[in-house]
Amino acid sequence: MFPYDSTLLAAVASSPQTVADVVQILENIQAVCVDGDGLKWFNGLYLQVTQAVEARGELGEAGSGEFSDPAWIAALDVTFAGFYLNAVRDSLSGAKTPGCWQALFAVRNQTAIARIQFALAGVNAHINHDLPQAVVATCRAIGVPPQHGTAQYNDFTAVNSTLDNLIEAAKKTLHVRLLGDALPPVSRLEDTLAAWNVLAAREAAWNNAELLWSLADAPLVSATFLDTLDGLTAVAGKALLVPVP
Numbered sequence: 001m002f003p004y005d006s007t008l009l010a011a012v013a014s015s016p017q018t019v020a021d022v023v024q025i026l027e028n029i030q031a032v033c034v035d036g037d038g039l040k041w042f043n044g045l046y047l048q049v050t051q052a053v054e055a056r057g058e059l060g061e062a063g064s065g066e067f068s069d070p071a072w073i074a075a076l077d078v079t080f081a082g083f084y085l086n087a088v089r090d091s092l093s094g095a096k097t098p099g100c101w102q103a104l105f106a107v108r109n110q111t112a113i114a115r116i117q118f119a120l121a122g123v124n125a126h127i128n129h130d131l132p133q134a135v136v137a138t139c140r141a142i143g144v145p146p147q148h149g150t151a152q153y154n155d156f157t158a159v160n161s162t163l164d165n166l167i168e169a170a171k172k173t174l175h176v177r178l179l180g181d182a183l184p185p186v187s188r189l190e191d192t193l194a195a196w197n198v199l200a201a202r203e204a205a206w207n208n209a210e211l212l213w214s215l216a217d218a219p220l221v222s223a224t225f226l227d228t229l230d231g232l233t234a235v236a237g238k239a240l241l242v243p244v245p
Contacts, residue, residue, distance in 0.1 A: 001105075001108055001109055002033075002034070002037055002108070002109070004032055004033075004034075005092050007032050008029065008032050008033070008088070008092060009088075009089065009092040009093060011025065011028040011029050011032055012025065012029065012085045012088045012089045012092075013089070015082060015085070016078050016081055016082065016085070017078065018074070018078065019050070019054050019074050019077050019078060020054075021078070022050055022077060022078055022081040023047065023050055023051060023054065025081075025085060026043055026046060026047040026050060026081075027047065029043045029088075030043055030044055030047060035178070035179060035180065036109065036111065036178055036179055037108050037109065038104065038107065038108040038109070038110070038113060038115075038117075038118035038178060039088075039104070039105070039108050039118070039122075040118075041115040041116070041118040041119045041122075041174055041178075042104065042118055042119045042121065042122025042123065043122075044119075045119045045122070045123070045166065045167070045170050045174075046084070046122065046123075046126070048166050049162065049163055049166055050077065050081070052162045052166065053073070053077065053159055053162060054077075056162060066158060067155040067158060068151040068154060068155055069151050069152060069155055070155075072138060072142065072151075072152050072155065073155050073156075073159075075138050075141065075142075076134060076135065076138040076156075079134045079137050079138050080126070080130060080131060080134035082134075083126070083129075083130035083133065083134060084101075084122075084126055084130065087101035087105075087125075087130075088101075088105075091105045098125070098129055098230050098233075098234075099230050099231060099233075099234035100124065100125035100128070100129045100230050100233035100234040100236075100237050101125045101129075102234075103121065103125070103234050103237035103238050103241060104118060104121045104122055104125065104237060104241065107241055109178075110178065110241075110243060111177060111178045111179050111181075112177065112178075112243035112244060113177070113178055113241055113243050113244070114174065114175065114176060114177055114178070114183055114189060114244055115174035115175075115176055115177070115178060116170060116171055116174035116175055116189075116193065117189070117192075117240055117241050117242075117244075118178070118241070119167075119170050119174055120167075120193070120196055120240050121237045121240040121241050123167065123198065123201075124201070124233060124236050124237050124240060125233055125234075125237055127198070127201045127202060127205050128201055128204070128205060128229070128232075128233040128236065129229055129230055129233040131202070131205035131209070132205045132206075132208035132209040132211075132212055132229070133209075133212065133226070135156070135205070135206060135209035136209050136212045136213055139152065139209075139213065145210075145213050146206065146209040146210050146213055147210065148206075148210075153206065156202070156206060157202070157203075159202075160198070160199050160202060163198055163202070164198055164199060167196075167198050171193050177244070183244055184244065184245070187244050187245065188242075188244075189244050192239070192240060196240075208229065211225070212225070212226075
């Protein structure tokens with residue numbers, strides 16, 4: 001779709017092992033993408049969130065920062081990012097890609113769509129589809145189930161204010177068309193933005209993680225659930241990406 005897609009594919013070729021790796025890869029993606037690439041506007045927001053969470057938690061240093069279990073938050077950050085990077089890699093290489101991500105990738109060059117629409121479509125895919133799986137994988141690694149009231153859940157929700165503040169700021173700074181042109185003073189986009197609630201989405205993601213954990217002994221049911229989740233998330237993503245007249 002873009003002449004630099006092979007360079008973008010190379011930027012996501014390696015899997016991050018640390019939060020610093022995640023930041024570096026996101027910065028590499030940001031450096032490759034031009035303003036007319038919708039991926040740039042989600043990636044830029046994701047980079048800001050990752051940097052802000054890293055700064056708050058001094059991730060990886062046990063007992064430091066604002067988190068009870070900074071090592072778990074750091075592991076979640078890395079695992080979570082992997083889902084996004086894998087989706088970019090799969091799409092660019094022609095492999096099967098989750099529908100919720102492909103909804104964004106398929107219209108990366110559509111200039112009638114606003115930057116904030118691309119940003120929120122990416123947040124929608126990453127939180128509603130990827131986050132439950134990332135929580136389960138990170139909890140499985142330490143043998144602790146995802147449950148409300150645990151140190152892990154408390155740290156998970158501690159990120160909410162940072163994410164919410166950055167998304168609210170993005171709704172203002174990215175409220176232009178893809179190439180920077182002004183949007184109409186009144187449009188349906190206002191209703192779409194007003195309806196988006198990242199805190200509710202993250203709570204639903206944790207609830208879905210608990211459900212997935214309970215389905216560990218029923219892989220077929222779990223796979224069906226994930227397919228359904230991808231389908232519903234894709235529908236939401238396509239609704240977020242309807243061009244503004």
